[in-house]
Amino acid sequence: MPYRILANLLQVLAVLLLSPLAAGVLNRLKEIVQSKRGPSIFQPYRDLWKLFHKDQVLSERSSWVFRATPYVVFITPIFVTLLIPVLTAHPLFLAFMADMVGAGFVLALGGFFAALGAVDTANPYGPMGASRTRMVGFLAEPVFVIVFFTVSFVAGSTIPYIVQKHWIASPASFLEPSHVLLLAAFFMLILAETGRIPVDSASGHFELAMIEESKSLEYSGSGAALMKWGGYMKLLVLMCVYLNVLVTPWGLATEQRLAQVLVAIPLVAAKVLLFLLALVVVESSLAKLRLFRISEFLGAAFITCVAAMVSRLFTA
Amino acid sequence: MTDPPFTAALDALNALACGLFLLAAFAIVATRQTRGCLLLFIGQSLLLAASAFVLGVKYQSLHLVAVGAVNLVSKPIVIPWILRRTLSAEVYARREIDQVLNIPISLLIALILAVLAYFLTLPMLSAVAPQFRSANVPIGFAGLLLGAYTLTVRREAVPMLIGILAMENGAFFAGIALSRDLPFIVELAIASDGLVLVFVTGVLVRAIQRHIGSTRVGELVSLREESPAPGAGAEETP
Numbered sequence: 276m277p278y279r280i281l282a283n284l285l286q287v288l289a290v291l292l293l294s295p296l297a298a299g300v301l302n303r304l305k306e307i308v309q310s311k312r313g314p315s316i317f318q319p320y321r322d323l324w325k326l327f328h329k330d331q332v333l334s335e336r337s338s339w340v341f342r343a344t345p346y347v348v349f350i351t352p353i354f355v356t357l358l359i360p361v362l363t364a365h366p367l368f369l370a371f372m373a374d375m376v377g378a379g380f381v382l383a384l385g386g387f388f389a390a391l392g393a394v395d396t397a398n399p400y401g402p403m404g405a406s407r408t409r410m411v412g413f414l415a416e417p418v419f420v421i422v423f424f425t426v427s428f429v430a431g432s433t434i435p436y437i438v439q440k441h442w443i444a445s446p447a448s449f450l451e452p453s454h455v456l457l458l459a460a461f462f463m464l465i466l467a468e469t470g471r472i473p474v475d476s477a478s479g480h481f482e483l484a485m486i487e488e489s490k491s492l493e494y495s496g497s498g499a500a501l502m503k504w505g506g507y508m509k510l511l512v513l514m515c516v517y518l519n520v521l522v523t524p525w526g527l528a529t530e531q532r533l534a535q536v537l538v539a540i541p542l543v544a545a546k547v548l549l550f551l552l553a554l555v556v557v558e559s560s561l562a563k564l565r566l567f568r569i570s571e572f573l574g575a576a577f578i579t580c581v582a583a584m585v586s587r588l589f590t591a
Numbered sequence: 592m593t594d595p596p597f598t599a600a601l602d603a604l605n606a607l608a609c610g611l612f613l614l615a616a617f618a619i620v621a622t623r624q625t626r627g628c629l630l631l632f633i634g635q636s637l638l639l640a641a642s643a644f645v646l647g648v649k650y651q652s653l654h655l656v657a658v659g660a661v662n663l664v665s666k667p668i669v670i671p672w673i674l675r676r677t678l679s680a681e682v683y684a685r686r687e688i689d690q691v692l693n694i695p696i697s698l699l700i701a702l703i704l705a706v707l708a709y710f711l712t713l714p715m716l717s718a719v720a721p722q723f724r725s726a727n728v729p730i731g732f733a734g735l736l737l738g739a740y741t742l743t744v745r746r747e748a749v750p751m752l753i754g755i756l757a758m759e760n761g762a763f764f765a766g767i768a769l770s771r772d773l774p775f776i777v778e779l780a781i782a783s784d785g786l787v788l789v790f791v792t793g794v795l796v797r798a799i800q801r802h803i804g805s806t807r808v809g810e811l812v813s814l815r816e817e818s819p820a821p822g823a824g825a826e827e828t829p
Contacts, residue, residue: 450603452610452726459614571621574695578617578702585705586610589726 331496344392351385404489456583636666677793727768734761746809
């Protein structure tokens with residue numbers, strides 16, 4: 276029992292404390308590729324520290340939604356952390372509370388509140404970004420559903436721990452076309468969901484072109500810090516689902532021993548680093564798509580995913 | 592036959608080639624750029640050759656390895672070379688290809704065609720001995736249908752040609768799984784047929800380009816008299 280509590284705590288703390296580092300490493304890698312000097316990998320921590328020590332400015336016209344949004348955005352990735360394998364290969368307390376689709380809906384709740392909070396103030400850029408996010412969101416939704424439908428079709432379940440066991444148990448099915456195509460589709464989905472380059476430029480500062488960023492323009496002080504931190508955690512959580520469940524299901528703690536959980540942290544960090552390298556290659560080599568081309572990008576993701584399912588049908 | 596784990600690995604590799612082949616066929620339908628279309632076709636041909644090599648090793652058939660070799664030389668190397676020689680660089684620089692339908696709808700129709708291919712090949716597969724059943728047949732058939740579809744919806748000459756070539760790729764892809772002992776001369780004949788096809792179409796496209804200044808054959812919808820009287824009602828789109 277104490278082990279389980281500790282493991283859960285470690286899991287949440289790892290996501291909470293290492294997610295700004297992941298964001299910092301990503302930015303640093305991008306700047307190295309673009310031959311810039313750039314800030315250190317610990318800059319996100321400094322940003323968060325600075326923002327938490329600043330006063331928050333709230334519009335008199337805003338409602339409780341605006342005030343509650345940073346907390347919802349901050350809390351939802353932590354909930355998802357409890358549902359997915361971050362460090363352990365065996366299920367923890369809440370693992371069977373929801374499957375990957377459920378985890379996706381918990382994340383979508385955060386996105387929903389962020390959109391509402393953006394509309395709540397009278398800032399013209401907020402609603403614009405919110406409506407664009409909704410557009411990307413409803414185009415990504417069918418991909419999301421089909422991805423997990425295909426996962427359950429191949430692995431027999433959508434509970435992340437069981438899916439992970441399936442891939443570990445049958446390494447031969449790793450080269451299966453359905454698996455490879457599924458990975459490609461999920462990767463495209465992550466790019467769209469976290470506002471990465473072919474869909475949205477995360478480092479852009481031009482309000483008219485923003486999708487994801489413009490929703491948090493009105494926040495200041497601790498509210499802005501929570502929104503930022505929530506965004507970092509969302510990226511890390513999605514990477515964990517992708518890496519620990521689908522791409523490389525190895526390297527997690529298999530036995531119920533605390534030492535193994537601690538060893539799993541650097542292993543997972545190494546996997547995340549590799550993923551970030553791939554992300555940097557994608558972000559540095561592609562251009563941002565025009566807004567109405569996003570439907571084609573996500574349409575391609577949808578087709579990739581359905582092709583995964585169809586080829587499963589073909590090879591079975 | 593070789594030992595089981597080796598055969599299983601070969602099967603896995605072949606299945607992977609099948610999945611990527613299907614993805615390449617979809618991508619040829621969806622891509623906007625002429626150059627991208629050609630590159631995808633080259634990739635698809637490489638996958639076809641890979642699948643032929645893998646099946647050749649699996650069934651220890653020299654014919655399949657020869658088919659792979661012919662494909663490896665003719666499609667990724669010779670066909671792009673011929674196209675580059677006959678067509679001007681302007682054709683490849685074009686980024687926006689016209690389609691009759693927009694791309695998402697086009698992709699959905701392509702998807703329906705792929706599922707249709709599966710059901711069309713079910714009876715064909717049940718006629719084959721179980722150890723020779725593989726995903727090549729339905730996926731090759733899907734490649735054939737998707738190539739025909741590309742040919743139908745594109746309005747640009749070079750992507751249409753690539754549609755025809757993708758059809759041929761699909762037919763080959765299904766063929767290598769169905770017949771392991773096709774006479775080599777037939778394979779050579781088909782491959783050289785493809786080359787002649789590319790050459791003739793390339794010359795034709797070049798002539799079209801010289802006459803009307805572009806290769807957008809989708810706009811050639813009305814006939815014109817050879818010596819047009821002024822205002823004779825023959826419509827011509829610029």
